């Protein structure tokens with residue numbers, strides 16, 4: 001099933017929850033909606049499910065408007081953050097409940113067993129929800145949502161009530177099931193790492209609008225706006241000024257330092273730009289096109305790597321390092337190539353304020 005949202009606007013009284021949102025989801029695609037609290041993710045899902053109607057715009061399933069179709073006839077399966085299983089029903093009954101509204105000729109029992117196998121809960125049919133772990137409860141919720149063969153699956157922060165390890169495992173399982181069933185899916189999360197891991201494409205939302213829609217690679221490596229650069233992944237944003245330009249190479253001044261960067265867009269000397277450098281692109285104490293001296297002011301141990309916080313050029317630069325014998329207070333040289341410095345389009349964000357030196 002293809003889903004298309006066309007110029008959707010939704011208000012709640014004075015609150016603008018969604019502003020002129022357009023989004024297309026292909027058949028079988030998993031699109032993750034990410035963004036900070038209150039940006040409109042749940043509202044968007046509720047509109048697709050039919051629990052709310054937009055003030056403006058249209059929602060189409062396979063090219064047909066569904067605005068007049070009630071929720072129970074949209075063929076949509078839902079899973080929410082709080083599993084909302086029926087506490088007085090067994091696992092079997094909970095999943096069978098999902099079949100209540102279908103007139104399918106398949107025997108309920110066969111379908112329930114099939115679903116429990118799909119989500120890895122075979123054998124737990126007679127348990128009550130209170131006798132299940134949080135992760136198992138969420139699998140039951142998924143099985144119940146999938147029971148009537150929905151054409152669209154809507155997941156609203158399905159894993160956010162679970163601990164980190166379980167979240168990682170279940171997100172892979174959800175993706176596997178989604179792939180196997182080829183079911184068109186909207187997956188809401190405020191966890192950008194989860195979105196990068198599961199999504200075919202990610203829609204990054206901020207304050208009622210979509211900042212960028214792209215593959216995980218695109219939103220991570222080619223952020224369309226400063227907001228996306230900040231929200232997706234860890235990154236360092238350096239504000240500098242264009243000194244000169246030769247072909248696709250620009251020289252930027254950042255405080256006392258000069259940097260080389262590649263750029264595809266038109267930039268003129270004097271213009272302020274924001275450049276993104278990802279922590280894993282920075283090399284320590286090695287020759288590089290761009291270098292910056294600094295002092296380690298913090299270290300986080302992460303198994304095979306260290307996250308370093310380096311005070312350099314008046315800001316704190318985050319560095320991912322494979323070198324483990326480093327200490328707070330060490331002087332280091334940060335190096336990175338021109339091609340790893342990505343100039344972030346200013347987008348909706350206001351232009352950076354000139355430094356007090358000006």
Ligand SMILES: Nc1ncnc2c1ncn2[C@@H]1O[C@H](COP(=O)(O)OP(=O)(O)OP(=O)(O)O)[C@@H](O)[C@H]1O
Pocket residue numbers: 012013015016017035036037038039040041042043044190
């Ligand atoms: N029924 C409602 N009545 C009034 N305002 C609402 C209603 N539902 C949502 N809102 C407002 O609309 C905006 C978007 O809310 P929404 O629940 O879609 O955000 P969200 O992105 O899902 O946030 P979160 O990550 O916290 O779940 C918020 O400002 C919210 O307060």
Ligand SMILES: [Mg+2]
Pocket residue numbers: 041042043
């Ligand atoms: Mg929400």
